[in-house]
Each structure stands twice: as structure tokens, then as C-alpha cells.
Amino acid sequence: MKPYTLIIADDHVMFRQGIRKIINANPALKIIGEASNGVELLEMLKQTVPDLILLDISMPQIQGLEAAKEIKKRYPKLKILILTMHKSNEYLNYALSVGADGYLLKEDADTELFSAIDTIRQQGTYISPLLSPQLKDLLLRKYREDRSQFPEDPLTKREKEILRLIAEGKSSKEIGAVLFISSRTVEHHRANMMRKLGCRKIAELVRYAIQKGYTSDQVLLL
Known part of the structure; x- marks a missing residue:
């Protein structure tokens, strides 16, 4: 079976070496590159794209979360596991909002790294055990806010179809091509939904x- 490939992006050499040692113990995983900052990482991806990036938040030149945002724009199918010391809701929330597929605290890495990778490989989103209660509270609060803001669903079937495609990042022209309608009609529906x-x-x-x-x-939530 082809190994699952990874790139480690962290500005601390000793930490990268420690993660490499853990990963090398699993023959199903293969490290194909290391980067010490966001600029180096983005340049590396022009040459080789892995299955997963292990990405630190605090790095020089381009911070990890800004790099993650750019990476998801360029390579939407590339998986990203944030590997960080930051425990705050703000970092967690922003990481998920830019498309990160997981958020693992460095202090959990020695015991949870393989679980995090396996969860992401199965198309899930992994959250460090120490942060799961925070995430549940965060999502529950957001859900309640959303429910109060949108108590009923007033959209038509066609509007729901268009909204789904908008959420997937498609342009009006692309949506029109999928649904066999004009881009102007798409924009009219979008204005009605708003x-x-x-x-x-x-x-x-x-x-x-x-x-x-x-x-x-x-x-x-694991």
C-alpha cells in the first residue's frame, strides 16, 4: 500500500526531529519534507504536495494559520493538521474557519498524533482531547445563535441548490453551468436569499x- 505522505512545518528543529521519530515508527506514514516557516512551506508545495501537512501556528515570515488559508485556496484537497501550543478558543475557531482538518496540542502529540492522522484520513476533523469540551461549548453557542437568527427556512428548493454550490465556492458562472441557468439568474436568486x-x-x-x-x-469530536 502506498504510504500516507506528510510535510512537517515548524520553526523548532528539535520539535521536528521529535515528530519525525514518532512518525518513522509507523511504516504506513512517510515524511517527504520539512519547512521552518510559511514561505518555505509554500515554495516546497510547488514541487511536491503531500497528503497531510503538520503545521505550527507560530512561525516566522508567514504565520501558520495564514499559510493554512493560502494552502487551502491553492490546494483545497490537501489536509492540514495544526500542531500547536495555543489552547485558546480564538486560535481553534480561526483554524477551523480557514479550513484546518485538525487541531492537536503539542503536549498531546506523543500520545494522540496517530489518532489525529487516522481521523483526518477518514475525512473527519480531529480536536485535541484537552480542547474538545471548549469546542463543544463553542459550537453549541454558535448553533444557538444561528437558530435564533434563522428560526425557519424560507428558501425554495432551487435557492437551496444554489446556496449549496455557493458554499462550495463556485462562481455564478459555474453555478449557472451546473444548473443550466444564466449567471444573471443565479445572482438574482442570491440577492433574494440574502x-x-x-x-x-x-x-x-x-x-x-x-x-x-x-x-x-x-x-x-474525539
Whole structure:
């Protein structure tokens, strides 16, 4: 079986060596590169794209979360596991918002790294055990806020189809091609949805789509 490939991005050489030692113990995994900062990582990805990046937050030149945002834009299928010392909700929330597939505390890495990788390989989102209660509280609070903001679903079937495609990042032209309608018609439906839902930004439409389950994204709390 082809090994699952990884790149480690962390500015601490000793930490990278420690993670390499853990990963080398698993023959199903293979490290194909190391980067010490975000710029180096982005340059490395031009040459070789792994299955998963182990990415630190605090790095010079380009911070990890900014790098993650750019990576997901360029390589949307590439998986990212944030590997960090930061325990705050703000970092966790932002990491998930830019598309990170997991958030593992460095202090958990020696016991949880393989579990995190396995969860991500199975299309789940991994959260460090020490942070799971925080995440549950965060998601519950957001869910309650969303429920109060969107108590009913006033959208038509066609609008739901368009909203799902918007949440997937497709342009009006691309949506029109999928649904065999004009881009102008797509924009008309989008304007109607924003009016119905009281949204001022596309990001609010996407948040509504996620809250209503119109997307396929799933978060596994482990």
C-alpha cells in the first residue's frame, strides 16, 4: 500500500526531529519534507504536495494559520493538521474557519498524533482531547445563535441548490453551468436569499448553509 505522505512545518528543529521519530515508527506514514516557516512551506508545495501537512501556528515570515488559508485556496484537497501550543478558543475557531482538518496540542502529540492522522484520513476533523469540551461549548453557542437568527427556512428548493454550490465556492458562472441557468439568474436568486435571510455578506450565507446542513462538512469530536 502506498504510504500516507506528510510535510512537517515548524520553526523548532528539535520539535521536528521529535515528530519525525514518532512518525518513522509507523511504516504506513512517510515524511517527504520539512519547512521552518510559511514561505518555505509554500515554495516546497510547488514541487511536491503531500497528503497531510503538520503545521505550527507560530512561525516566522508567514504565520501558520495564514499559510493554512493560502494552502487551502491553492490546494483545497490537501489536509492540514495544526500542531500547536495555543489552547485558546480564538486560535481553534480561526483554524477551523480557514479550513484546518485538525487541531492537536503539542503536549498531546506523543500520545494522540496517530489518532489525529487516522481521523483526518477518514475525512473527519480531529480536536485535541484537552480542547474538545471548549469546542463543544463553542459550537453549541454558535448553533444557538444561528437558530435564533434563522428560526425557519424560507428558501425554495432551487435557492437551496444554489446556496449549496455557493458554499462550495463556485462562481455564478459555474453555478449557472451546473444548473443550466444564466449567471444573471443565479445572482438574482442570491440577492433574494440574502434579502430573505437578512444577510449582508456571502460569508453569512455560507454560515447559514453549514448550520442547515446543506454542505457535506462534518466535525468529529474525539
